[in-house]
Amino acid sequence: MSYDAILEIPNVVVVPGPAGQSLFVVQDAADLAADFGRDDDRAIIRATGAEWLKTAGAWAATGANFWGTLLPQAAAMVELARRWAEEAPDVDVDGGFSALHWAGRSQYWATRPEVITVSMNIAAVLAASDNMAAIIDAPAQATAASTAAGQALGYKNTASTKADLAAAWAEGTLPGGAGTKSAKEWAEVSTTSVLVIVECSDETTPVLAQTGLRFGRFPYAGTIQDVRIELGDSQTSGALFTVDLKVWNGAAWVSIFSTKPTVDNGELTSVTAAIQRVISTSAITDDQQYRIDVTQIGSGDALGLKVKIYLARA
The missing domain is CATH 2.60.120 (Jelly Rolls)
Structure with missing residues (x-):
């Protein structure tokens, strides 16, 4: 909390004490003009959470982030959800394929017509057996696709929750429950x-x-x-x-x-x-x-x- 000191001292010489420090929330770094705030005040950039410090009349980034790793984690979760749901072969789901891949593979084997010819040619019999095994495996492939899609939805929901939490701590009311204040609320308190x-x-x-x-x-x-x-x-x-x-x-x-x-x-x-x-x-x-x-x-x-x-x- 920051206090403005007002001294009313009739006929007495006063040596004022040091001013308090303030925490500001601004839209972007362009708002941090030289005449904005006092030395040792800090500011948080609303969009990124980057922390700035005013020293010797100039604002400079400290390298710290008000939200820590919440935003990068949320972005990583969203990207992981997209990979699970779409195409990324490097996501380890039952052999490394995405939900989209498994759904397509299941549809292919479930709808592909197979004609099995009884023949004394052993190679043809073996080939027909392979195709039958693939058709029998289609339900399992569909289950794998459903599991992957569910995991993708879970990652998406987690990412959304993380993003909501970051927004609450930046601008919300009682973000951590009773007795807590967001950055915006502390900034408002410091001026009252x-x-x-x-x-x-x-x-x-x-x-x-x-x-x-x-x-x-x-x-x-x-x-x-x-x-x-x-x-x-x-x-x-x-x-x-x-x-x-x-x-x-x-x-x-x-x-x-x-x-x-x-x-x-x-x-x-x-x-x-x-x-x-x-x-x-x-x-x-x-x-x-x-x-x-x-x-x-x-x-x-x-x-x-x-x-x-x-x-x-x-």
Whole structure:
């Protein structure tokens, strides 16, 4: 997943972090223009599954294939099915002949008229016996033809299944069952998430309890998925370091939490807190104003407060 970082830092010098990586699905390599994507982004060519990587502002094929060997295997299966069904003598079916060959041979022996002449000429008798054996063998030949044709159909169905599977992983929905996404779905997800980072203090001044420590506006309408608190230096003791995020609803400031995020003493992040935050109001509108408050501190020696807000765009 890729996040666009938006920093809202009044009167604070900000050093932005590295951008995330994206996975694109494009129609062909001609779509990979120099101004498309960022360095370290990857792209999949829809028709072939070839993987491309952008480095130093230029796209180049990596030699890897998103589908691995699925497409070559499917093509090989289709070709093998055609050989079984038509003419290829190198396919090993009862002596190396195809279904078409055996069907023709069976029809020939089943319909060929044979006149057997009783003669004292032993050579003629032997020749007639050979022809009779061939006629008697016609049902067996027909069975062999039917078996070969069935195998050809099986290979055809296998090839079709492989092709459908490759298409599902490229563009489908839940291609591997519940919880899975195709390349197309991951590409769409990568464009819908945004990370807003708000730096609320410098790295040398202790953070004190304060209402309205920072104000800002959300860049998009959507849903707040998570809020995390980070410290550059932890608080040593006392009441838990607690932060609140409020939004303006047009009449009043309303907290988005039913349980506010805290940072345990000696820790640097709310992710490890014994009591986790609970978001009760997650929906936001485009350009809606927000406010960050520090509602409680302990020993007063925490430094470098940052608030990370994870958004899902509407």
